[in-house]
Amino acid sequence: MPVADPTMLTPADIRFSVAPMMDWTDRHCRVFHRILSRRARLYTEMVTAGAVIHGPRDRLLGFDAVEHPVAMQLGGSVPADLAAAARIAADYGYDEINLNCGCPSDRVKNGSFGACLMRDPALVAEGIAAMRAAVPLPVTVKCRIGVDDQDPEEALPAMADAVLAAGAAALIVHARKAWLQGLSPKQNRDVPPLDYSIVARLKAERPQALIGINGGLTTVAACAEQLTVLDGAMVGRAAYHDPEMLLGVDPTLFGEPAPVPDGFAAVEAFMPYMAGRLAAGVRLHDMTRHLLGLFPGLPGARLWRRHLATEAPKPGAGLEVVRDALAHVTRPAASLAA
Structure with missing residues (x-):
């Protein structure tokens, strides 16, 4: 039988995930979420490539084996640094490396990564290719539909095509623009309108690509609706503020009993x-x-x-x-x- 490519993902792998959330999805949070769902894919908080390379690695990257499948989200824009950080993360045993191209905070603006990268798909593609060459893990991207005055009808397909051509195993789209000028990071989670239809069209036009959606999903039923046209649904704040919603993930989305009753x-x-x-x-x-x-x-x-x-x-x-x-x-x- 052919051996599965460890750098690829299946639709089941991204069918449901809990979003990376700064200050929230630390290792303790992830262990608790794993108790509520065996099948949810869990993500770390964003860690910058520089911190991974030069910082306290065990504190930043350590995790419990029960968390699998667990992905590390990286922030950065220098391909060589991303590759070096990915190698370190792979040594820690992560199941996936995810590149942040959607965070709108002042920190990422000053560091020229996160949502800023929506303006430079070619650079993101270089980073994906560098990480792909460095580690035998799936490398994925989480992005917005655009930033500031970009036309999402142009910005999102440009990003998708660039990263998929570079070997990204999946693309997860937060279905809002990020406004780097004029809105705070908190406002960027709610004020820009959601546009689920543009993500659905992206998938329809690229049926072979694995594409998931994030933004505004607050129930497992809403995730199931998105999964009629997309491969994955990612939930953020709703899963954190009402963790018991995760008890519905395995039964509803995977046809398996919840790990615990309540x-x-x-x-x-x-x-x-x-x-x-x-x-x-x-x-x-x-x-x-x-x-x-x-x-x-x-x-x-x-x-x-x-x-x-x-x-x-x-x-x-x-x-x-x-x-x-x-x-x-x-x-x-x-x-x-x-």
């Missing part, structure tokens, strides 16, 4: 990981801050959040804080019966 079971499953990290010197708050969105609408949810927010940051806080917080929440009768 958020209560997910917290219990997270306990051994938290115990291990506490023993290694990690603060409880660094882990529990990713749990605050659990139990929306349940009696006691506000007390759950308040207890974790006030008690977990205290020196020496341990798992008893989590158990005490959990005791505030009323578990639904159906859940108890199960």
Whole structure:
């Protein structure tokens, strides 16, 4: 039988993913999300190529084996640096390298990468080719539909064709423009209008390419709708602020049972990981801050959040804080019966 090309992806690989989110999708967050879905593809926060090469690698790149499949998102624009950073990431065992061509923050503007790269598809293609030559991993791109006064009907196809020709295994499109002048990074997540249709046309005109969509997706049902015309759906803030939505991913999108029945079971499953990290010197708050969105609408949810927010940051806080917080929440009768 032919051996699968390790630098390629299948539609199942990108069918659902949790977006890379700065300050949110750290290693603790990803372990918790993996408890909620076996099949979601998880992404790191963006790490710059320079930080990977010169910074504290274990702190920036270390992850738990349970996170697989997990992709590292790189920021940068110098092909040689991207290749060097990709080699380091490959040595850590990541399943994919994703190049950020969509972040609109001041930091990336000053560094001439992120969304700025929408203006230079040829340079992005050079970076993809350099990484492809450096590592036996899939290399993918996450981009916008354009920046500032660009015409998305020209900018998006130009980016797609350049990176796909260079060997990108998939393209994930945040279906909004990024306005680098006049809007803050926060406003760039909501103010520019979404245009799902342009991403659908991109796929229709390039049926062999793997193309996913990001932006404004808040439910698994919305993802399923996008998957009727696209290969992948990526969810960001909704998955973070309401992590229990991830419990619907495996049943709805993959036809498999959810790993745990509810958020209560997910917290219990997270306990051994938290115990291990506490023993290694990690603060409880660094882990529990990713749990605050659990139990929306349940009696006691506000007390759950308040207890974790006030008690977990205290020196020496341990798992008893989590158990005490959990005791505030009323578990639904159906859940108890199960």
